[in-house]
Structure formats: C-alpha cells, structure tokens
Amino acid sequence: MSEEKITIETGDAGKGTSEIAKDANTEELEERALSVFSSERNEDMTALILSLVTTFIVMLFTKWL
Amino acid sequence: MAQVQDNKPLFIISGLMIIYALLASSGALQPVMKYLGTLKTADLQVSMGFIAGGIGILGAIINSVRKPGDTNFDRFFLQPLAGILFILIMAMAIRWYLEPLVKIMSKSLQPVLGFKIYKVLNLNYVILGLLVGVVITNTYGIPKFAAAGVKCARFVLKMGVIMLGARYSFAELAKLGGYSVFLVGTFVLGTVFFVLWLGKIFKQPKTMTGVLSAGMGVCGVSATVAVAPVVKAKSEEMAYTIGTILSFGIICMFVFPTVGHWAGMNPVQFGAWAGTGILNSAQVAAAALAFNAVDIKTLKVAEIFNITRVLFLPIIVLVLASWFGKETGQKLSFKSVVIDKFPIFIIGFLLLFAMSSMGLFSPPSHYKGKFLDFSYNDRTQVTDKEWETLNTAVNDNSIQGLTAEQMAAVKDLVAQRQIAGDYESRTDKKVYNKQGKDRMNQLESILAGAKGKTITLSKDVKAAVKHAVKQVHKKSKTVTTLTDCMIWFFAFGLIGLGMQITKKAIFQAGGWPLVIGCISGVTKAVLSFLVVIWLVKDVVLH
Numbered sequence: 001m002s003e004e005k006i007t008i009e010t011g012d013a014g015k016g017t018s019e020i021a022k023d024a025n026t027e028e029l030e031e032r033a034l035s036v037f038s039s040e041r042n043e044d045m046t047a048l049i050l051s052l053v054t055t056f057i058v059m060l061f062t063k064w065l
Numbered sequence: 066m067a068q069v070q071d072n073k074p075l076f077i078i079s080g081l082m083i084i085y086a087l088l089a090s091s092g093a094l095q096p097v098m099k100y101l102g103t104l105k106t107a108d109l110q111v112s113m114g115f116i117a118g119g120i121g122i123l124g125a126i127i128n129s130v131r132k133p134g135d136t137n138f139d140r141f142f143l144q145p146l147a148g149i150l151f152i153l154i155m156a157m158a159i160r161w162y163l164e165p166l167v168k169i170m171s172k173s174l175q176p177v178l179g180f181k182i183y184k185v186l187n188l189n190y191v192i193l194g195l196l197v198g199v200v201i202t203n204t205y206g207i208p209k210f211a212a213a214g215v216k217c218a219r220f221v222l223k224m225g226v227i228m229l230g231a232r233y234s235f236a237e238l239a240k241l242g243g244y245s246v247f248l249v250g251t252f253v254l255g256t257v258f259f260v261l262w263l264g265k266i267f268k269q270p271k272t273m274t275g276v277l278s279a280g281m282g283v284c285g286v287s288a289t290v291a292v293a294p295v296v297k298a299k300s301e302e303m304a305y306t307i308g309t310i311l312s313f314g315i316i317c318m319f320v321f322p323t324v325g326h327w328a329g330m331n332p333v334q335f336g337a338w339a340g341t342g343i344l345n346s347a348q349v350a351a352a353a354l355a356f357n358a359v360d361i362k363t364l365k366v367a368e369i370f371n372i373t374r375v376l377f378l379p380i381i382v383l384v385l386a387s388w389f390g391k392e393t394g395q396k397l398s399f400k401s402v403v404i405d406k407f408p409i410f411i412i413g414f415l416l417l418f419a420m421s422s423m424g425l426f427s428p429p430s431h432y433k434g435k436f437l438d439f440s441y442n443d444r445t446q447v448t449d450k451e452w453e454t455l456n457t458a459v460n461d462n463s464i465q466g467l468t469a470e471q472m473a474a475v476k477d478l479v480a481q482r483q484i485a486g487d488y489e490s491r492t493d494k495k496v497y498n499k500q501g502k503d504r505m506n507q508l509e510s511i512l513a514g515a516k517g518k519t520i521t522l523s524k525d526v527k528a529a530v531k532h533a534v535k536q537v538h539k540k541s542k543t544v545t546t547l548t549d550c551m552i553w554f555f556a557f558g559l560i561g562l563g564m565q566i567t568k569k570a571i572f573q574a575g576g577w578p579l580v581i582g583c584i585s586g587v588t589k590a591v592l593s594f595l596v597v598i599w600l601v602k603d604v605v606l607h
Contacts, residue, residue, distance in 0.1 A: 029294035029303075036290045037405045044409035046141060047223035051413055054228070054550055059426070062542045 072125040074210040075147040078154060079121025086114025101165035105441035105481070108491065110161060113153075121150045141217075148214015149557075152564075155197060156190075156556045163197075164190045187322040191354040191559055195318070198563020207564055218561020222347050223410040225554035229368055230417030231426060231547050232361065238418065241366055244337060244601060245373040248593070252341050253377045256282035256589050257384065263581045273302040275385050277309070277578050281585050283378050285310045285345040291406060295382055296389045308574030309582035310344055315566060317590065318348045322355040328598070332362035338597045339363075340370020342590040347562045350555055359443050361548065364555075372411055379403045427541035438539040439485045439501030444548070445536045446483040451529035455479050458526050466520045467511065474507035475530070484508065484537045501537070508534055 088094055090111045098104040124146040133139060171183040182188065201207065207215050233241075257278040264274025275296030280289040289306050292298070298306075321343065325335040339352040353367035420426065438445055447455070456479050458464050464475065478484060484505050486497030508530050514520035515527055522530070539545045574582075 026294050026297050029298070033290050033294055034405070036287065040287065041405065041409060043220045044223060044413075047220040047227060047410050048413040048416075050141075050220070051224045051227040051417070054224070055231075055417065055420070055547065058546045058550065059543055062546050063426070 072128045072147075074208070075121055075125040075128065075150065078147060078150045079118045079125060082114045082118030082121065082150070082154060086111045086118060089114065098161075101162065101169070103161045103165055105488070106161060108441075110157070113157060117150060117153055121146065145213040145217045148211035149217060151208065151211040151214060152218070152557055152560050155560055156194060156553070159193050159197060159560070160190045160556065163193050164188070167193065184326075185323065187326070187355045189355060189358040190556060191351055191358055192319070192322075194556060194560040195351060195563035195566075198560045199566050202564045202566065203568050215561050215564045218558045218565070219347070221554050221561065222350060222558030223413075225350070225551050225558060226346070226368055226372075227410055227413035227417055228547055228551040228554065229361070229365065230414035231421040231544055232365060233369075233418050233421070235422060237365070238369070241369040242373070245340065245370045248337060248341050248596065248600075249370055249373045249377065251596075252589055252593055253282045253374060253381065254384070255592075256585055257381055259588065260581060260585045261388070263584060267577060267581065269577050269581065270302075271389065272296050272298045273306075273578060274581070275389055276302055277306045277582060279378075279381050279385060280306045280310045281313075281344065281582055281589070283344075283381050284375050285314060287406075288378055288381065291378060292382055292385055295386050302578065304573050305576050305578040306582070308571065309578045311566070312571045312574045312579075313582055313586045314343060314345045314348045315571065317343045317586075318351050318355070321352045321590075324594070325356050328594075330598070332357055332360075333366050334597050334601050336363045336366025336368075337370055337601045338594055340367040340374065341593040341597070344586075346371050346375065347558065351559050351562065354555060354559070359446075359448070361552070372408075372414065375408050375411070378406065421544065426543040426547070436539045436541050436545070437498070437502065437505070437537050438542075438545055439483075439498055439537055441483070441485065441491070442549075444545075445485070447478070447529055447533050447536065451525075451532055452479070452482050454523075454525045455529050458523070464520075464522065464526060466514070471507045471511050474504040475511070477504055478508065478530070478533055484533055505534060505537060 089098075089107055095104065095107070098107055103110075124143055128143050128146075133143070167183050167188050171181045171188070175181050186192070260278035260281055261271075261274050263269075264271065264277075276289055276293050276298040279292035280286070282288070286307050289303060289310065293303050321339055322335075325338065330338065335356045336353055339349050339356070343349045343352055349367050349371045350364065353364040357363040446452075455475065459476060459479050464472075467475065474484075481488070484501055486500035486504075490496045490500065511520060511522070512527065512530060512534070515522045
C-alpha cells in the first residue's frame, strides 16, 4: 500500500517543493525540521564566507592598493 | 560536445553582456541613455557588462572542458553561474531601462491621472524586480539552466544583510536594539497568544493553532517547520499555514510601503513597522527598499527589527513546548533549536559591524566625513523634490546675490542633480574630482553667506543645497563600495525572491489557518502601525 503524500510549496523559503507523508508522525516532522536547519546552516555559512571574500576584495582595491 | 551544448545558455548570456558593454562603450547607446537619464551610469554599465560577461565566458569554458563534479566550486559557482548571470542581466535591465521608463511614462500620465503611478505604487527597481520575477515564474517558468542560480537568491540576500553590518554605529545599534527588543518582543509573544486564543474561540485543534502561531508570530516558514514537531502538527496544517504566511507576507510587501508613504512615516518609523509587522526576512528587506531605495536608512532599521524577530524563535519554541506539554522530542531537542537553528548570518552581521567599529574600513585619511565622493550614483544625488525646488529657483531667478562662480555651481547642481565634475572629464579622476571640489566649495560659500545673511535663500533651497553638500561627504571609500555591493546583492536576491513566488505556493493557503492567519496578521499590522507612530521617533542615522 503506497503512503499518501501531500506537497508543500515552501515558496520563498527557497526549498522549493517538498513532499511529506499525509500522516507524518512526529519523528518524520523532526527529521524534516533538522534537515531544514542543516540546509539553512550551510546557506548561512556560504553567505558568511562569500561576504568576507567580498569584503577582502573591496578592501584590497579601496584601501590597500 | 554535449557539455558545450549544456553551456549554450551561459555562452549566450555572457556574449550578450559583452556585446552590450561594447555597444555602451562605443557611445552607440548614448541617445537612449540620455533619454532615460542613465548616462551618468554608463561607465558602471560598461564595467559590469565586461566583468560579468568575462566571468561567464570563463565559467562556460571551464564547464565545457571539465567533468562536472560535486565540489563546492561546482555547487556554488559553476552550476548556478548561468542563473546568476540571468538574474544579473535582469537586474541591470530593470535598474537602467525599466525603472527610468516607468518613471517617464508615469510622469507623462500624470496630467490624465492626477498622480504619479510610480510614486503611489512605489514602482522602483525593487518592486519592479519582484514583479518581473513573479511574472516570469508564473508564465514561462524559470528556465532550466537558471534554476540553480535562482536558488542562490536566499544566501545572496543574507550576504546583503551581513554587509549591512558595516553601516551601523554603536549608538545606532544600541538605540535601535532597545526599540526592537521591546516592540518585537511584545508583538511576537502577543501574536502567538492571540492566535492560540483565536483557535480556542473557533474551536480549532491545538496542533494547527500551535504551528500557525509560530508562523504568524516569528519568522514564517522556518518557524513553522521548527515548531511543527513540537506541537505534533499534521502535514496538511503545515501546508495551509505556510500558504497563509506566504500569501499574507506578499500582500504586506506591496501594501506596507504605500501605506507608509500615505501616512507620512519617516524612514525609522517605517523600518520599525515593516520589521515588526512583516513575517519573512526577505519580504522585510523588499518592503524597506520599496519604501526608500535611494538611501539605506529604512533598510538599516528594518533589518535590526528583523534580526531581533529571528532571534525570538527559540523562545517561542520553548513557550509552545510548555503550552503543548512536551519537553523534548526524540531527535529535535531544545538544544538543537537554539544551537543548530542559530542564524549564523547574524554572526556575520555582527562581525562586519565589529570590523567597521574598529575602524578597519576607515584609514585615518578617510575618517568620518573626510572622503568626498563625487561619483555618479543615486547615493550622491539630491532627491527629486529638492531638484525641482532648485530647478524652479534657477529658472525664476529667485536666488539673488550670488557671484558668477556660485551661480555656475548651482546651475551645474541642477544640470547633474549632484555635485560632480564635468561629465567629459570623468575619465581623468584628478581633474574631475578637482572640479567637483571647487563646486562644493562654492556651494558651501553660499550656505555660509546665507548664514551671515549676505545672501537670501528660501528655506527649501537652503535645505536642498545643504543636502547636496552632505551627499558627497562619505564615511570612507571602503564603506561606500561595500554599500554598493550590498545594494546589488539585495537587488539580485529580491528578483530571485520574486521568481520563487508561485501560484501553487499561494493557493495552498486555505481553511481555518487562512481565516485565523488573516485576522491575527491584520491585527498585528494595524496595532504595530499605531504603536510605531506613537512611540518611535526619528533616530539620527548616518
């Protein structure tokens, strides 16, 4: 028997469309939350590293060169 | 060969950018730029075309000769490059062609309509970018080659927030922080309890009201996902809640700036209201820039409120966990919500703030107000209203008692909308800056004359000249350039945001979450508006 799933459009959350079992239990919801946290952490780290790189390049051209 | 085929869109977009830069540098586009009033940005247009096009060609060549991998270089540069350039080309077209065109059309329609559409609907590059993104994604759809690039929009927006950290002083952060903790704390907790109370009135399950209260109170989708397991929400309730939050946020993003202008809010009040009343970080940035895209005062205030709101998430999870009678989950503990969910971009924001406060961006020769910026840019211009005041004064010959040099400086200010050197000498920075400085000195002497009552100026003309002089005094070259980067990051991120607003996401809203969400959202927006108008006064921002 296949499990009925519903589609959640996360819109500007940037995770696009995701499917989740209609009768998802707490454990599944927890897994989903942890996966969202992990992807947000990666995204934040990328933003932080790229911001620092941009800042370094800007300082190089406006202050040090 | 197949890899070259896959890179065709990237080659085409990069080629188009380089062709555009060549056309712009040859002067062939000068008449169009003059008509649109974007001639002053011609050099920037050329540089951006060459740099972005060059990077695109380089990326396309690497993609063609190298086997695709799963390294960070592939994930964050090679794969999304086509999409990034696709959004960048749109951002450039909107900033330099669509926005000026909308302004011109709006002005020509003014006699018929009696008002300027672009002013009433805030049709600046931010709103236009969002609208273009929404139209593309809901009609033609996001092109396959651009999908990875569009997903970058979120972290590019976060890059914008991180770099905004360089623009605060200790005093500003302390003052705004105080306001934000009080206002956001009150409204976040107030909304959570209000939604729970409404759920009781309408006899709705605790699982639904629990998840909706977090979404409407804190920060939209992330809060919903974090709280769902705590309150044991059903999947359908999550979908309804996310749909409700997105729909409500999108409406707020367009309505807030118009209401703010209509109510005569100052940048600080609007920033506080948007940061408190709107639920999602990207939508807060969009509303703040829609309200005022020229300077970043509104954005600075709104982001402090937004960051405070994001930091409230663990508190709300704790509140809801106690309300629902659940200590910890099997996998999702309170620790994981506090530590794993902690928004690292806020650390980046504080890092840039610390670097700026320590004077890292301002060498001694560039101390505050010392760096003179005569470059052609929105940030160095006078406002439209000030320009109209000066233009009328010059045409009516109402400024009396000026020397020929002083009058020439005022006329040049009207012609260029800012203090600058001659357009023709812009390539020779030494000459250009000297001309700019001479004109600034003349304008300062006019202000001194007005103070000593040897020159009579109307209050509005005096304010306009004063603002023109202030506009070219910048904190430091590094901070100014970082601000330029930040504005482009926001423009890029918001077009990407528009591309993620789909009909499906909006229409999944429904049921009781929509009813309760609308009641609580509107109540929060109205009450926060009244409280902000009543409590928040102007804060001096640099």
